[in-house]
Amino acid sequence: MESPSRGGVFSEGTDSRVEQFAESISFDRRLYRHDIRGSKAHAQMLASEGLISNDEAEQICTALDEIEKQLDADELPLRIELEDIHMHIEQALIERLGDVGRKLHTGRSRNDQVSTDFRMWVRDALDDIDRLLLELQQAFLSRCDADADVILPAYTHLQRAQPVLAPHYWLAYIEKFERDRQRIKDCRKRVNQCSLGVAAVAGTSIAIDRNATAKSLDFEGMTANSLDTSSDRDFVLESAFVLGVIATHLSGWAEEWILWSTVEFGFIKSPHAFCTGSSIMPQKVNPDVLELTRGKSARVLGNLQTLMVLVKGLPLAYNRDLQEDKPPLFDSFDTIQACLQLAAPLVAGAELQRERISASIEEGYLDATSLMEFMIRKGMPQRRAHHLVGAIVGEAMRRRVTLSDLPLEVMQEHAPELDASVREVLGSKQAVEAFVSEGSTSPKRVAQQVAIWKERLS
């Protein structure tokens, strides 16, 4: 068969081992809808500019629609010698239309075609991830009212630190995923620039209208420099990074809930539909979905590394290395999509182990900082208050009691200025209620934030 990209300059056919080595059809087939959309826009532009006739453009568009249906039905035979999805579609067009089909590639190269298709694909995939992130945010938000009265320990260094309301935790994740959505939005602007018409590397001497194709493909604008565009994969790197940050957020959350699912913590139970058992230990209920979410983040971060290294040494402009950009980015999108699809129902369906949580919430002196701040509010310098509360906590530890259960006289031995009003801030519940600052876990602040997010996410 005549290969669309091998002209008379070649003295022999391609070695079949090279065809195997160089093909991308095995992974770029999934660009076909975007490729066909791009080709139709290109054909219509060629007709508007008088470079082909309206009738020819119509024939091309009709044939491309038929080829798309064939691909939908998985009925277009894949031939490795055609290398990629772009040549498969063009060849199918030529087989249908002969010379009319041979006109489609006027003023275009596969270099700009690949980049345009991929930008359109990435744009759609980012929108899909954004929607899934919203669903995850909504899942966290949906817990806030029901969990409003639950107090959990906040940790630093994984040591018990201060008491916080459970919704404060849920809002923390809503914020993280919101930043991810903002990053998607920002990254999408640069993805959404049309590269079609820069042709191979220098532009074209054919009077095409790049603005027209950019517009009809819903791009926000078009790229400015053909040499830059032909080499540019920043949009791939940025997307891989955005997905990498989402992966770290998901992985951190998964790790936390895996810990919380242990007997040692005993804070949360995943829905049984999201757990697996053991083939030998009958009692086991394992949080596999969370573990795999944590585990799969490794590939997403690995993909980012792969892509950065892929492009780091490339001189301008197009280099065939760039064909290798698709598998890692596809994998990152697929992986994050799969994780998010399970994360939202898991979050919505998990159950806090209220009794276990409250049974241990007075352990770990979560109210020590509140006691210190109480003394500061009474006029004591912070360093002195910190020192005295340290001594009081040490005394309570020796007696194996909570601060609430430590007799006032014992506290007064360390800090004579203390009176009975100190009880107002002791114990996790009172400590939580004593917070006032913006962004803190006070019930009022948390309720305000929940109300804001209900508004934003509705």
Ligand code: ARG
């Ligand atoms: N299959 C290749 C890809 O996906 C197309 C390469 C087009 N350019 C070239 N000069 N061979 O990147």
